[in-house]
Structures are given as structure tokens and as C-alpha cells.
Amino acid sequence: MEKYLITGFSGFVCRHFLEYLEKNEKKSYILGLDIRDHEYKFESFRFLTFEFLKVDLLDRIKVEDVLTKYKPDYLLHLASFSSVAYSWKEPVFSFQNNTNIFLNLLDAIRKLGLSTRILSIGSSEEYGNVDIKDLPLKESHPLNPISPYSVARVSQEMLSRVYSKSYGLDIIMTRSFNHIGPYQTDAFAVPSIIKQLVLIKEKGLKGELLTGDLEIVRDFTDVRDIVSAYYLLLTRAESGSIYNVCSGKGISLKQIAEKLCEILDVDITFKTDNSLIRPNDLKIIIGLNKKLCSDHKWEPVYSIERSLNDIIDYFKSAYRGNKF
């Protein structure tokens, strides 16, 4: 039975990764680490055995203790302060809780001489603002981070390369594009819009909705497709390689908002709230997923409509269960 150490255990990507393992009957032993409590019901998983530790990954000694004791086969490093908006407000905490936490894990594995295979999750934000002519972005495209968050992610990737090439650690790196899916918090744009629209629908309201810049175009991938890619990369990819994880398709937030109004049958005017416009926000990001598709026979199976419907259902059920 394979042993996974998963950081960011209480987050929404981990939840979907666990569901992926369960659905595919991958018997596994999971040590979950998070700074927050989790909300899983362990007894509902038939194929997974769990242990959970509340750990601040900035605590090097604790990180080393955990790795010494546990010696995982796989490290799926999902822990991240992954909001670009937050990174503008608290650049130091963002940097520490992206780059330093990762370095603590890497260095503990190096010092202990473990053969743990590591998946280092990076971000499409690493590419920075790009020319339309360079879309969709290949993995070979130069990195040009323009926010504190993206600097932290590029730093993480550079550390991964050094630890892979020179210390010989077994690391696969991703540049993951925007995720969407049920359970994502409304700190992100799409779930935030959906949550508000569901509220409007359920309460039978009309009127206007304040949003950030709806013109921005992103490559949204359903989190369930993302975690299947993570599983493939973690178990099959060549050590030291880097992969875009993305749908390969761009869609604007405006198009998404329109689709949502149609699905929910609500009549809403969208109005830009300047306080939600972020400095230097990237205008358009679309990735090329050819490497991932051809190396590992991966392809995204969730259409944008399916994703949006599932997120709507999630928020409806949360609303009706008095969860917001």
C-alpha cells in the first residue's frame, strides 16, 4: 500500500484528489498535513486509511519529525496561500507560505536521504503578461512573474530544479492553470460569482452584481481533471520534468457570467467594482497541454458547462443546508 504525504490536506484540491483515489480503488495510506482542521469523514472512504496532523509547515523541526517518522512514497504538495489578491496585501506571508514551506519540505527530504517522489505545484501566473501571439503557452515560454504570488511560485520552481538536478531529488513540477469545481472557496472569482448568483436566485432578487474585471480570459480546468493529471504525473512522469496542467481553452469571466445567468435563469447586470481590480492583473492566459496529453494520455473530461452546473449545485445545497 502506497504512502502519500499530502500538504494542504484540508483544501479543495486535496478533497478531489482523495475522491479520485477512492473512485479508482487505489488503496493508499494518507498522512494529511494542514494548518487548518479538515472536514472529512474518514469512515466514508473504503480504500483509504488516514492520519491527520495539524502542522505549520514553516516549523522546520516539525516538518523533519514528520518526514523522519513517515518516510512517504509520494509527497503531493498542495499547501499554498494561492490567492494573487492576498499576495498583494500580505506579500511576506504569501511568500513564506508558498516558497519557504516548500523549501522546508524539500530540504528535510534531502537531509533524510528519502526517495520520496514529489509533486511541486506551480502556477500559470509564473508566465506573467504575455503576447497574444505566444498563446497557448508552451512550457518553454520564459517566466516573468509580476505579482508577489507569482514570484513565490517561480522561486519554488527554481528551488525544485536545483534540488532535482544537483541534489538528485525526485521531483515533478507543474504549472497549473486556474482550477474550478465544487468546494472551492469564494475567495476566487468564479465561485464568488456563482455563490452570489445562487443567493440572488434562491431569494428571487433582481439588480446588479459587483465584480472584478470580467474581460480577463483564463484557461479554467475542472479540479477533477486537475487531480487526475496530478495522479498521472506523480506516478508516471519523468523525474525533473515540468508540465502545464490546463484545458488548453480560454474563456472570459464575462462569458462565464453569461453562461451562469442562462443556467440559473436570472436577470442581472454586472458592474465593475474598482476595488476588486488587481494591480497588474494578467489579461489573458491560455496554456498548451500537449505535453501532458501526449506523454500520459491525459485529457480533460469535464466541459465548462458541467463544471459550472456542479458548482451551482454545490452552492445551492450549501445554501439550503444553511451553510451561508
Place this chain on the structure above:
Amino acid sequence: MEKYLITGFSGFVCRHFLEYLEKNEKKSYILGLDIRDHEYKFESFRFLTFEFLKVDLLDRIKVEDVLTKYKPDYLLHLASFSSVAYSWKEPVFSFQNNTNIFLNLLDAIRKLGLSTRILSIGSSEEYGNVDIKDLPLKESHPLNPISPYSVARVSQEMLSRVYSKSYGLDIIMTRSFNHIGPYQTDAFAVPSIIKQLVLIKEKGLKGELLTGDLEIVRDFTDVRDIVSAYYLLLTRAESGSIYNVCSGKGISLKQIAEKLCEILDVDITFKTDNSLIRPNDLKIIIGLNKKLCSDHKWEPVYSIERSLNDIIDYFKSAYRGNKF
């Protein structure tokens, strides 16, 4: 009278910067910060007024306190764990004591809304291994860090760019090539060889000297030329700009060793100690200093022979004063 905050106050570059200010009669108020004690005699400086605080720059609260109280016109950020060799042994401490300390300073300045002009010192190591055809290296050459130290320096530069472009901080960045000069510790290659040769000379010994890889070629610049460049950049350069600080000439450690034997008139065989060979060490680095020379009328005035002679004198006097 202008107020300088200088980090890495007890180090050898700061000593030369202070001597530069003194020699050029630049009346200044200096707040020195270092984690170590200093060895200056403040009364020997006629034009400088000093205050010194022993501070760990990883202590954010303390860093904010100092900046709140002091509000410097200039921040000369010399503090660094600047040894590549050390970074291979202690990558976490190297990273924290390069990138995180700098981020703490930057972010305190941002939060306090100070107009402090900042000199962010980077390194030629940021370029990584390069093709001979790309020498001498221009500032536009892509960065490709291949050691923990150089990753930390690139991270520092990326943070500088974001704080400059998006938060509007007043930052100049350097990529400083190898420094040599009196007072440098023998943790570095050139002073280490010189110290040993002086010992051999003074004791009248013969024999062999263990060294690292003498074939590597570096662009060595006298620290006294470096600090005059720092003064020009700090007081004149355009905000947000990046400069190579270097002599523009390459010389191998072997050639330096031969020059030293000639100057000292010692007969020594050099032998490679494999334990001193660093993983992935850069083979050859030479920078182009055209931008610095043409923008600011800077040029290096210390020849390599002059530098070596002065370092020899420094070690001779240290030896005769029973300092080693």
C-alpha cells in the same frame, strides 16, 4: 546630512563603502545593522556619524521598528549569506538570509510608505552556466540559477522588480560579480589562497597547496571599485534599473595563483582537493560593464596586480599582528 541604513554593516564591503564616503568627504549619518559585532573605530571617521544595532533581519517586527524610527534616505542592503559553497550545505539558511531578510526590509518600507532609495545587491551567479559565445554577459541575458544561493538572489531580484513596478518603491538592482580586496574573509577562494601563501612565505615553507578548481574563470573586481559603483548607483541611477557591476575582464584562478607566486616569490605546487570542488560550479563568468560605465562615468581603477598586492599586505600585517 543624508541618512544611510546599511545592512551587513560588519562585513568587508561595508568597510570599504564607509572608507569611500570618508575619503570623498560625504558627510553622512549611518545606521549600521548586522547580526554580528563590528570592529570599526567610529572616532577615526571625520565625516561620518554612526549608530549601530545588532539585529537579525529575519525579525520582521524589529526591522519595522528600525525603519519606523529611522526613515533612511538610502538603504544599502549588503547583508547576505553570500557563499555559494555554504548554500549547498545549508540551503534553507542561505535562502532565508538572502531572500527573506530582503523581503522583510522591502515590505517594511512599503507598509510605512517611506521614500527610501534602495540598492538591492544581486550576483553574477544569477546567470548560471553560460555559453562562451554569450560572454561578456549583458544585463539582458536570461537568468538561470543553478545553486541554492543563486536561486535566492534571483528571487530577491524578482521581488525587487515587483516592489518597484507595482508598489512604486525606489529600487536599483545590481548583479555584482566577484569582489576581491583587503579584509575579505578566507571563506572565499582568492583570500584563502593568498592567506595560505603568505603563511608559507612568512614561515619559509615549501611544498604543495590544496585548492579547489583553478581552471574556473571569474570577473574579479576590486571591492573599492565596487563601492564607488554602489555610491553612483544609489545616488544617481534611474529607479527600477538593473546593472552589472564588474571589471569586464576574466581571469582564471590559475593565473591569479601564478601572479601570487611571482609577487611573493614562493615556489609552490598547486593540487586540486576534490572536496573543494562544488557541484555544478560555473566554469566561466565575465560581465559586460558598458551600461554602468556609460550611464555613470564609472570605471574600475584598481588593476588585478594592485588588488593582489594590497590583499597580500593585509594578510602579512594580520599575520605579523598575530591575527592568524
